[in-house]
Amino acid sequence: MEASSDLPPREAGGFAGSPRKGRPAAARRSRASVWHRVRSNRWSYVYLAPFLALVVVFTIYPLFASLGYTLYQWNGVGDPTQYVGLQNFARIVRDSIFWQAFGHTLVYTVVLVPVQLALALTLALVLNDRRLRFSTFYRAVYFIPAVTSAAIVGVVFQLMLSNFGDSFSQVLVRLHLVQHRIDWLGDPHAVLWIVIAIGIWNTLGYNLVYFLAGLQTIPAELYEAARIDGAGAAGRFRHVTVPGLREVGLIILFLAVLGSLQVFDLVQVLTGGGPYYASEVVNTYIYHQAFGAGSFGGGGGAAAQPNVGFASAASFFYGLLLLVITGLQALAWGWMGRRRTRAVG
Amino acid sequence: MDRRAFLGAAATVGGATMLGAVLAACGAPGGASGTASIDTWDWWVSQSPWLDHELKQFEHANGNIQVRRTVNATSSYDKLFTLAQRSNSGPDVFMISTTTVPLNEQVEKGWLLPLNQWATSSWRRRFPPYSFIEGGNMFGGKVYSAPLTRPSPWLQLYINNKVFRDAGLTNADGSVKVPRTWDDVTRSAEVITRKGNGNTYGLGFGNGSFPILPWWVEVFVRPAGSPGGSSGPDMRSGKYTFGSDRNYLDFAQLLLSWNRKGYFFPTSVSISDEIARAYFERGKFGMTVGGVWNQAEWTQHGFTDYTLTTLVGPRETRGGYFYTQPGGTVLAISSRTKHPEQAWAWFDWFYGVNSGKSWVQEYNEDLSIYSQNNDPHKIRFKPFAEYVALQNMAIPGPGASIRNPAQAYVVVNPVQPDFGTILTGVFTGQIKEKDVLAAFMDLDARLQASLDQGVKQAQQQGHKVSLDDYVFPDWDITKPYHWNIPQYP
Numbered sequence: 001m002e003a004s005s006d007l008p009p010r011e012a013g014g015f016a017g018s019p020r021k022g023r024p025a026a027a028r029r030s031r032a033s034v035w036h037r038v039r040s041n042r043w044s045y046v047y048l049a050p051f052l053a054l055v056v057v058f059t060i061y062p063l064f065a066s067l068g069y070t071l072y073q074w075n076g077v078g079d080p081t082q083y084v085g086l087q088n089f090a091r092i093v094r095d096s097i098f099w100q101a102f103g104h105t106l107v108y109t110v111v112l113v114p115v116q117l118a119l120a121l122t123l124a125l126v127l128n129d130r131r132l133r134f135s136t137f138y139r140a141v142y143f144i145p146a147v148t149s150a151a152i153v154g155v156v157f158q159l160m161l162s163n164f165g166d167s168f169s170q171v172l173v174r175l176h177l178v179q180h181r182i183d184w185l186g187d188p189h190a191v192l193w194i195v196i197a198i199g200i201w202n203t204l205g206y207n208l209v210y211f212l213a214g215l216q217t218i219p220a221e222l223y224e225a226a227r228i229d230g231a232g233a234a235g236r237f238r239h240v241t242v243p244g245l246r247e248v249g250l251i252i253l254f255l256a257v258l259g260s261l262q263v264f265d266l267v268q269v270l271t272g273g274g275p276y277y278a279s280e281v282v283n284t285y286i287y288h289q290a291f292g293a294g295s296f297g298g299g300g301g302a303a304a305q306p307n308v309g310f311a312s313a314a315s316f317f318y319g320l321l322l323l324v325i326t327g328l329q330a331l332a333w334g335w336m337g338r339r340r341t342r343a344v345g
Numbered sequence: 346m347d348r349r350a351f352l353g354a355a356a357t358v359g360g361a362t363m364l365g366a367v368l369a370a371c372g373a374p375g376g377a378s379g380t381a382s383i384d385t386w387d388w389w390v391s392q393s394p395w396l397d398h399e400l401k402q403f404e405h406a407n408g409n410i411q412v413r414r415t416v417n418a419t420s421s422y423d424k425l426f427t428l429a430q431r432s433n434s435g436p437d438v439f440m441i442s443t444t445t446v447p448l449n450e451q452v453e454k455g456w457l458l459p460l461n462q463w464a465t466s467s468w469r470r471r472f473p474p475y476s477f478i479e480g481g482n483m484f485g486g487k488v489y490s491a492p493l494t495r496p497s498p499w500l501q502l503y504i505n506n507k508v509f510r511d512a513g514l515t516n517a518d519g520s521v522k523v524p525r526t527w528d529d530v531t532r533s534a535e536v537i538t539r540k541g542n543g544n545t546y547g548l549g550f551g552n553g554s555f556p557i558l559p560w561w562v563e564v565f566v567r568p569a570g571s572p573g574g575s576s577g578p579d580m581r582s583g584k585y586t587f588g589s590d591r592n593y594l595d596f597a598q599l600l601l602s603w604n605r606k607g608y609f610f611p612t613s614v615s616i617s618d619e620i621a622r623a624y625f626e627r628g629k630f631g632m633t634v635g636g637v638w639n640q641a642e643w644t645q646h647g648f649t650d651y652t653l654t655t656l657v658g659p660r661e662t663r664g665g666y667f668y669t670q671p672g673g674t675v676l677a678i679s680s681r682t683k684h685p686e687q688a689w690a691w692f693d694w695f696y697g698v699n700s701g702k703s704w705v706q707e708y709n710e711d712l713s714i715y716s717q718n719n720d721p722h723k724i725r726f727k728p729f730a731e732y733v734a735l736q737n738m739a740i741p742g743p744g745a746s747i748r749n750p751a752q753a754y755v756v757v758n759p760v761q762p763d764f765g766t767i768l769t770g771v772f773t774g775q776i777k778e779k780d781v782l783a784a785f786m787d788l789d790a791r792l793q794a795s796l797d798q799g800v801k802q803a804q805q806q807g808h809k810v811s812l813d814d815y816v817f818p819d820w821d822i823t824k825p826y827h828w829n830i831p832q833y834p
Contacts, residue, residue, distance in 0.1 A: 075446065076427070076445065077445060077446050082802075162553060162612060162615040163617060169612070180611060183611050183614050184612075185553075185615035186553075186612060186613070186615035187614075187773070274614075275773050276766060276775045277766075291424060
């Protein structure tokens with residue numbers, strides 16, 4: 001068998017006589033091979049280019065550009081001149097409001113992700129049933145909130161619960177469900193839970209669609225075989241559905257956790273992090289530091305003057321925390337994977 | 346038509362079209378021949394009827410100038426303006442915002458056009474004394490802006506007459522019993538809430554867009570003898586006194602007791618100020634704190650049955666006032682404008698005596714910088730006349746930057762949480778009553794440290810400033826302060 005140009009370089013080199021003569025030839029072939037592959041997939045690269053450009057301009061560049069700003073106190077106008085060294089980082093580590101916001105972000109994630117995924121999976125199972133009539137209609141209904149901007153959702157719920165929520169509250173009083181009218185977004189004990197509930201409703205559709213896609217990759221024959229073997233609905237779910245969804249489920253979980261840790265627009269529009277930081281999450285905290293006041297709910301972020309340097313430091317520090325959390329997630333999955341492999345073996 | 350004739354005709358038509366386009370391009374900039382368009386930015390909504398009226402009058406009187414007005418959202422104006430300056434764009438004329446960049450820094454960056462070629466000594470003398478001040482609206486002897494309004498008691502306690510009448514809070518002559526003291530407010534709120542039976546409350550506010558409780562401190566704590574108001578410091582000592590001045594704690598406790606007794610409209614913490622105004626108008630609560638800008642909106646809605654007062658203290662005798670500073674700024678002209686003469690024409694019209702007259706007497710927006718416009722007897726609308734009659738509740742007070750213009754270089758960074766945020770925490774119970782004093786004292790320490798730091802940094806930059814600039818130990822807070830500066834610099 002002759003070495004094909006599709007073979008990886010090391011194997012290709014291995015067929016090429018002596019190593020001394022073989023290496024340049026292999027390198028040449030490797031370069032030709034890479035170029036050949038790029039050319040043959042040129043349209044894929046063309047389609048990827050706009051997205052890549054956007055990522056470079058709006059994610060990669062700001063990430064590195066903002067690193068320098070973390071060492072300055074700077075209002076974002078002109079060149080930063082007031083060098084403060086690592087003071088910004090020291091302030092963040094000592095800032096109880098940052099850690100409170102971090103705690104709220106974790107609560108948001110820890111509550112939203114399992115509840116939302118459980119709901120999404122349940123709904124996906126129901127909607128995946130071929131006997132269900134109008135399933136396309138129901139799928140559309142559940143997906144509509146997901147295609148609505150979180151900011152719009154925030155505005156609408158703000159109007160419903162707060163600005164025009166008086167009548168809604170009054171109905172509950174008349175029904176004797178509550179004694180007094182409730183300031184839903186002004187109650188520090190209720191506000192974060194309301195944000196979580198709206199968050200669950202808003203992005204449920206995405207996970208529902210992911211789960212539906214995952215369910216449709218499981219061959220119907222497996223269910224058929226399980227049924228013949230006498231497995232009930234619970235047995236089929238446990239031994240066919242769950243293993244079949246494991247890979248896609250991990251991706252869904254990963255995306256849901258990351259998405260929840262990045263929550264911003266819903267909180268900013270709905271409550272601005274208030275009242276008195278009761279719903280402040282890390283991204284609204286960073287926003288308030290970078291762009292100053294203008295918060296709903298009575299004082300989420302109260303910094304009247306922007307401090308882009310401090311906000312950059314907070315953003316960078318939070319990035320590191322997210323990196324640690326993601327690393328722990330990856331370790332946990334690796335550990336679970338090894339455990340499963342051992343169990344199967 | 347043969348091919349040659351066709352090409353010839355096409356060339357003629359194409360050439361004529363090109364010539365037309367070139368000629369059009371060589372015409373006067375900004376649209377119709379001889380007309381210059383200037384852009385102006387502001388964030389005024391309540392004041393829009395007056396401003397639009399003045400723009401119309403101005404364009405009518407100056408047929409060759411067209412003004413394109415952009416009304417921005419108040420909360421985002423500062424960001425938009427700063428970003429516009431960074432990208433070398435922006436309007437010809439703009440409302441000054443100093444949240445991100447202090448005015449002296451904006452001048453140093455060259456954003457503002459010096460106006461001395463038009464704002465001559467005689468032009469400045471049109472204004473009352475102390476309208477222009479170095480370090481305020483003048484820098485390096487050059488004029489950059491001017492005051493539009495006479496300093497006023499900028500916040501008032503508004504009373505919905507119908508709510509008061511329905512609760513029986515009236516005098517023998519049928520007029521409503523206007524509260525004069527904290528106890529009066531408590532009694533009125535108690536009666537309204539009790540008789541309102543869950544539909545009407547004594548007090549209400551809208552804290553949703555920004556912390557608004559500092560406004561209540563302005564109206565209720567200043568007359569108790571706390572000249573620092575909601576922002577401080579107390580210029581007699583140069584120190585922040587939220588923790589050491591008993592009046593702040595007393596009022597916080599009063600606020601809590603009103604809240605515990607259910608006198609406040611239940612969703613006050615989360616509704617916006619605009620919604621709170623609408624609810625007040627509809628009689629959902631009897632008293633609220635706001636500014637004169639509320640009146641224009643209420644008048645538009647046909648709501649005029651209200652009364653107002655200000656500086657409601659623990660006793661009827663007022664122990665403190667609102668304090669005014671010389672100078673003032675509203676509009677400025679961009680240094681990048683391509684139409685400076687036209688921009689100045691609008692600027693001059695905006696600050697004209699007649700515009701001021703219409704500002705006060707026709708549109709009832711606020712006091713005018715020209716005292717002749719501020720006669721309450723010339724005002725037909727009663728609530729606005731009541732406001733104008735309160736003008737003496739604002740008296741001159743001392744200022745560090747008046748004593749030392751170099752104070753413009755002192756940048757005091759905000760602290761977090763600030764006073765408004767802390768008051769929100771007190772109101773919602775997130776800061777326990779026993780911890781309020783500690784929270785105020787902690788705020789004092791943080792604010793003082795920030796001021797010290799600002800002064801220190803300015804000193805390091807070579808500016809001759811000191812913390813002593815903030816200390817006026819002989820100041821009698823019940824009397825107008827005499828500014829030791831030229832009346833017309």
